[in-house]
Amino acid sequence: QKEVEQNSGPLSVPEGAIASLNCTYSDRGSQSFFWYRQYSGKSPELIMFIYSNGDKEDGRFTAQLNKASQYVSLLIRDSQPSDSATYLCAVNDYNQGGKLIFGQGTELSVKP
Amino acid sequence: DVKVTQSSRYLVKRTGEKVFLECVQDMDHENMFWYRQDPGLGLRLIYFSYDVKMKEKGDIPEGYSVSREKKERFSLILESASTNQTSMYLCASSFSVTNEKLFFGSGTQLSVL
Numbered sequence: 001q002k003e004v005e006q007n008s009g010p011l012s013v014p015e016g017a018i019a020s021l022n023c024t025y026s027d028r029g030s031q032s033f034f035w036y037r038q039y040s041g042k043s044p045e046l047i048m049f050i051y052s053n054g055d056k057e058d059g060r061f062t063a064q065l066n067k068a069s070q071y072v073s074l075l076i077r078d079s080q081p082s083d084s085a086t087y088l089c090a091v092n093d094y095n096q097g098g099k100l101i102f103g104q105g106t107e108l109s110v111k112p
Numbered sequence: 113d114v115k116v117t118q119s120s121r122y123l124v125k126r127t128g129e130k131v132f133l134e135c136v137q138d139m140d141h142e143n144m145f146w147y148r149q150d151p152g153l154g155l156r157l158i159y160f161s162y163d164v165k166m167k168e169k170g171d172i173p174e175g176y177s178v179s180r181e182k183k184e185r186f187s188l189i190l191e192s193a194s195t196n197q198t199s200m201y202l203c204a205s206s207f208s209v210t211n212e213k214l215f216f217g218s219g220t221q222l223s224v225l
Contacts, residue, residue, distance in 0.1 A: 032212055034212075044155075044202075045216070046215070099170075099212075
């Protein structure tokens with residue numbers, strides 16, 4: 001059973017700090033990695049995706065991928081209370097193209 | 113922007129009823145998916161479809177069926193609703209097999225009494 005693991009949290013950080021969210025996956029054949037943000041009562045929305053080893057930056061968000069260690073992380077710099085949400089890591093199932101496997105999500109709380 | 117529309121935001125049904133959840137996307141996406149989301153269990157894939165009239169079972173297909181008669185529409189059917197099917201149901205679509213970025217609808221909170 002292919003798995004994507006995340007700490008459920010809650011992860012609590014003060015406003016302005018860096019929030020670090022981590023995800024590990026079991027399928028070495030995975031090639032595409034996604035981070036979704038889900039506010040309470042809302043549906044998930046895509047915020048970052050990464051395909052290659054290394055870092056990918058988009059504004060205050062940085063996705064990091066290490067395929068050798070099978071982990072992907074999301075850094076949120078200068079965290080804001082509006083970043084408080086559940087963050088879902090998703091990894092593609094290479095053998096069933098287009099199908100994503102989701103982690104259970106990490107709840108982030110940014111305290112003013 | 114991609115728009116994925118689910119027909120109902122809240123739905124209350126009785127045990128044994130046949131339930132239809134409708135989903136429409138407006139961006140000519142090939143792939144469509146139905147997930148359910150439960151506290152502590154995350155997102156679980158029920159069924160997905162790569163093309164019209166095609167369907168594939170996901171991780172938890174029991175008690176559900178789907179229909180995709182047109183490319184833009186993907187319906188989830190609960191043949192005989194049960195209380196353990198009370199959940200948030202999320203429809204999603206993606207452009208193609210090689211472009212897996214998912215776009216979600218706003219969800220349908222189904223309560224089966």
